[in-house]
Amino acid sequence: MDNRAILDLLQVKNQDHIIHHVDRLPPNKKSKFFQNCNDLDLDLVFRLHNECCASKTTLSLRGNIKVPRIVSLPVRENERKSHYESKLVGESLISNGKVAVLIVAGGQGVRLGHNRPKGTFPVSPIMKKTLFQLLSEQVRALSFRYNAKIPLLIMTSVENHDDTVLFFDTHNFFGLDQNSVYFFQQGMLPTITPEGKLLLKDETSLFVNPDGHGGSLSALNKSGLLDMLMEQGFSELFYCQIDNPLVRIADPVFLGYHSQANSQCSTKVVRRQRIDEKVGVYVSLDGKDAILEYSDFGGKHMEALDDNGEILYWAGNTAIHIMNLSFVKTLNTHGFALPYHCANKNVEILDSKGTRKNVDAWKFETFVFDAIPFAERTCCMEVDRSEEFSPVKNKSGPDSPSTAHESMVKLHKRWLHDAGIIVPHERLVEISPLFSLDREELISKLKGTIMQVESDLYLA
Numbered sequence: 001m002d003n004r005a006i007l008d009l010l011q012v013k014n015q016d017h018i019i020h021h022v023d024r025l026p027p028n029k030k031s032k033f034f035q036n037c038n039d040l041d042l043d044l045v046f047r048l049h050n051e052c053c054a055s056k057t058t059l060s061l062r063g064n065i066k067v068p069r070i071v072s073l074p075v076r077e078n079e080r081k082s083h084y085e086s087k088l089v090g091e092s093l094i095s096n097g098k099v100a101v102l103i104v105a106g107g108q109g110v111r112l113g114h115n116r117p118k119g120t121f122p123v124s125p126i127m128k129k130t131l132f133q134l135l136s137e138q139v140r141a142l143s144f145r146y147n148a149k150i151p152l153l154i155m156t157s158v159e160n161h162d163d164t165v166l167f168f169d170t171h172n173f174f175g176l177d178q179n180s181v182y183f184f185q186q187g188m189l190p191t192i193t194p195e196g197k198l199l200l201k202d203e204t205s206l207f208v209n210p211d212g213h214g215g216s217l218s219a220l221n222k223s224g225l226l227d228m229l230m231e232q233g234f235s236e237l238f239y240c241q242i243d244n245p246l247v248r249i250a251d252p253v254f255l256g257y258h259s260q261a262n263s264q265c266s267t268k269v270v271r272r273q274r275i276d277e278k279v280g281v282y283v284s285l286d287g288k289d290a291i292l293e294y295s296d297f298g299g300k301h302m303e304a305l306d307d308n309g310e311i312l313y314w315a316g317n318t319a320i321h322i323m324n325l326s327f328v329k330t331l332n333t334h335g336f337a338l339p340y341h342c343a344n345k346n347v348e349i350l351d352s353k354g355t356r357k358n359v360d361a362w363k364f365e366t367f368v369f370d371a372i373p374f375a376e377r378t379c380c381m382e383v384d385r386s387e388e389f390s391p392v393k394n395k396s397g398p399d400s401p402s403t404a405h406e407s408m409v410k411l412h413k414r415w416l417h418d419a420g421i422i423v424p425h426e427r428l429v430e431i432s433p434l435f436s437l438d439r440e441e442l443i444s445k446l447k448g449t450i451m452q453v454e455s456d457l458y459l460a
């Protein structure tokens with residue numbers, strides 16, 4: 001959009017306060033302002049504002065909600081056999097160079113209060129490895145185990161991009177081939193007041209917010225990386241968030257179930273711990289699988305129990321998915337398919353008198369799980385929370401660095417226990433992904449080893 005077109009649009013949309021501000025800027029700052037506007041989809045934000053005024057929710061819960069089909073944890077012999085068979089299918093997908101990994105690491109990490117990219121947060125119990133290191137080492141171990149090229153795509157935001165790239169650079173990409181690590185930035189959208197007024201962040205830029213984790217699926221396309229992966233023969237994208245140190249990157253069992261179901265979009269879920277746990281819920285909505293945010297789900301469904309008194313809609317979202325790349329392409333074919341959600345936010349802006357003040361505003365973002373209902377074929381798999389899900393969201397309390405630390409220690413102690421090694425209660429343990437990616441690998445590596453653990457134990 002050229003400068004004239006931007007001004008015309010601002011005029012039509014009654015943004016006189018912005019036009020007056022721009023008029024008063026000296027030429028160098030004026031051109032900076034237009035440059036900053038250039039990447040922003042102003043039309044989209046005005047359209048979303050109108051839609052949001054008409055109705056503040058995107059998903060109607062008047063639909064018919066049912067318990068969906070979910071592959072449960074293996075208990076019986078036939079279920080174990082099925083998991084084993086799926087693992088073989090998943091392993092061959094990785095070995096045949098079909099699987100790429102996407103980690104979303106944009107976002108603002110407000111609750112954690114870490115003033116750098118969330119991935120730079122030190123989280124492992126003994127070595128204090130960062131989230132970026134733990135997840136990158138998994139990718140490295142997988143490439144090694146399956147002798148396969150596994151591209152690692154990392155979505156950043158405009159705010160944390162440079163810091164993230166520098167972090168990888170200064171840590172030698174954690175041993176990964178730097179040609180197989182790709183960084184791309186998520187989109188930003190202007191924040192707007194409920195009255196439809198754009199806001200200034202500073203003299204030369206509008207106030208904007210990252211467009212949500214769903215934006216990864218459009219940014220992947222816009223960056224050209226989606227086409228690149230498809231041209232190179234990759235077909236499946238393993239998706240996860242940076243904040244879960246227990247995630248099993250490209251879990252072959254999950255890949256296998258996804259592939260056998262010919263699924264376009266698959267999800268791992270864990271049992272909800274309490275009826276008031278703030279987690280998205282995987283359901284069937286009008287015959288289509290979907291994840292509903294706990295705030296959209298509502299008390300009646302959230303609290304529903306089955307005949308045994310257990311939570312009826314038990315499947316909590318882990319934000320771990322596998323998507324078929326052609327499906328991701330389809331989501332981008334006629335504009336970007338995912339619906340936008342509107343959230344209230346109090347933001348600090350520059351007002352027309354040049355003073356800073358706080359105002360209430362609306363931000364728009366998309367959620368990656370809204371891709372699920374667009375898929376013709378889906379797959380959902382239950383996993384054990386204590387094995388795979390311990391997100392770092394808050395500074396303290398639930399879902400914090402201390403709970404993640406505790407989960408990692410407990411998990412690795414269980415693996416060691418199964419390998420015949422007992423670790424005293426007061427000792428910490430940490431197993432590097434480069435030593436063992438999972439329990440089975442640890443058991444086979446330590447077979448016949450007799451070990452007396454008398455201090456904290458790090459296996460690398």
Ligand code: UTP
Pocket residue numbers: 104105106107108109110111112118155186210211212213241242243365393
């Ligand atoms: P959260 O919704 O937990 O947001 O993101 P956050 O930014 O990490 O933390 P808060 O809410 O500000 O405290 C879940 C995951 O999605 C990514 C985050 O990096 C995290 O891995 N994300 C979120 C993005 O990449 N972009 C976004 O716009 C939002």
